[in-house]
Amino acid sequence: MAIEPPLNSIMVYCDKCGKTRRLLAHEYNSDTLGDEQWTCSLLLSRMPDGCKEPDDELKEIVGRRLAAIFQLVNIVSRPALAAADIPTLVRLAGGAEFYTFVYEKVVNAQHAEIDDAMLSALDGDENTRAALARLHVLSPVDLLEQPSATWSTLLHDWHGVHISSETLDQWQTNCKALLKKFSWMRLWSGSVVSDQQQDEQDEQEGTAMGNVKKMKKVEKVEKVETVETVETVETVVEKKVVEKSTK
Numbered sequence: 001m002a003i004e005p006p007l008n009s010i011m012v013y014c015d016k017c018g019k020t021r022r023l024l025a026h027e028y029n030s031d032t033l034g035d036e037q038w039t040c041s042l043l044l045s046r047m048p049d050g051c052k053e054p055d056d057e058l059k060e061i062v063g064r065r066l067a068a069i070f071q072l073v074n075i076v077s078r079p080a081l082a083a084a085d086i087p088t089l090v091r092l093a094g095g096a097e098f099y100t101f102v103y104e105k106v107v108n109a110q111h112a113e114i115d116d117a118m119l120s121a122l123d124g125d126e127n128t129r130a131a132l133a134r135l136h137v138l139s140p141v142d143l144l145e146q147p148s149a150t151w152s153t154l155l156h157d158w159h160g161v162h163i164s165s166e167t168l169d170q171w172q173t174n175c176k177a178l179l180k181k182f183s184w185m186r187l188w189s190g191s192v193v194s195d196q197q198q199d200e201q202d203e204q205e206g207t208a209m210g211n212v213k214k215m216k217k218v219e220k221v222e223k224v225e226t227v228e229t230v231e232t233v234e235t236v237v238e239k240k241v242v243e244k245s246t247k
């Protein structure tokens with residue numbers, strides 16, 4: 001399970017290293033987050049390693065020690081963890097007995113990334129995202145399953161949410177761009193879970209996060225995907241090994 005973020009904390013990106021940093025309520029105000037650049041050096045009092053410190057979103061999922069290890073093979077962020085090759089991570093984590101642990105962490109990262117991706121695809125429209133979640137539309141794959149006019153009608157008739165087909169067309173275009181950029185996202189669909197029990201649980205939880213938890217992988221596609229990512233991360237590992245041996 002991901003660690004619950006402290007109350008009133010916010011996540012920012014460092015303008016130097018690009019990593020995420022969670023700022024506590026007393027660590028930010030309109031001045032520190034103004035037009036000026038924000039860098040890790042502003043947190044030196046509690047984070048002496050500055051930009052070298054592993055990414056906060058990554059640490060919140062795998063812990064500091066593993067985040068530091070993963071960083072060595074360029075898995076420096078939550079999006080990178082979501083796209084990572086599991087066997088490589090298992091090896092880095094210490095061996096086969098860590099498989100379940102690592103698998104869960106990657107899935108957690110993918111959940112969180114899909115959650116963010118959906119909100120960005122919907123141009124930040126939280127209200128419609130919640131309504132779509134009630135229709136079991138939880139991922140970019142789901143939103144592309146039906147024509148925009150169908151979603152427009154369903155949103156209106158079931159949830160009283162008025163979204164034009166044109167807007168939904170744009171959102172579907174956003175989803176296609178996301179799937180192109182993050183190929184692992186093509187594996188995720190909420191629609192494969194449809195049994196009554198899950199529906200009832202969903203009613204009770206009633207939150208978008210509750211719905212995201214229900215998403216299941218489309219196993220068939222996963223196999224193809226694994227082959228792709230193995231090559232990418234293996235290449236990175238090989239590169240590191242080469243660098244090391246030439247020193």
Ligand SMILES: [Zn+2]
Binds near residue numbers: 016017018019052
């Ligand atoms: Zn930094």
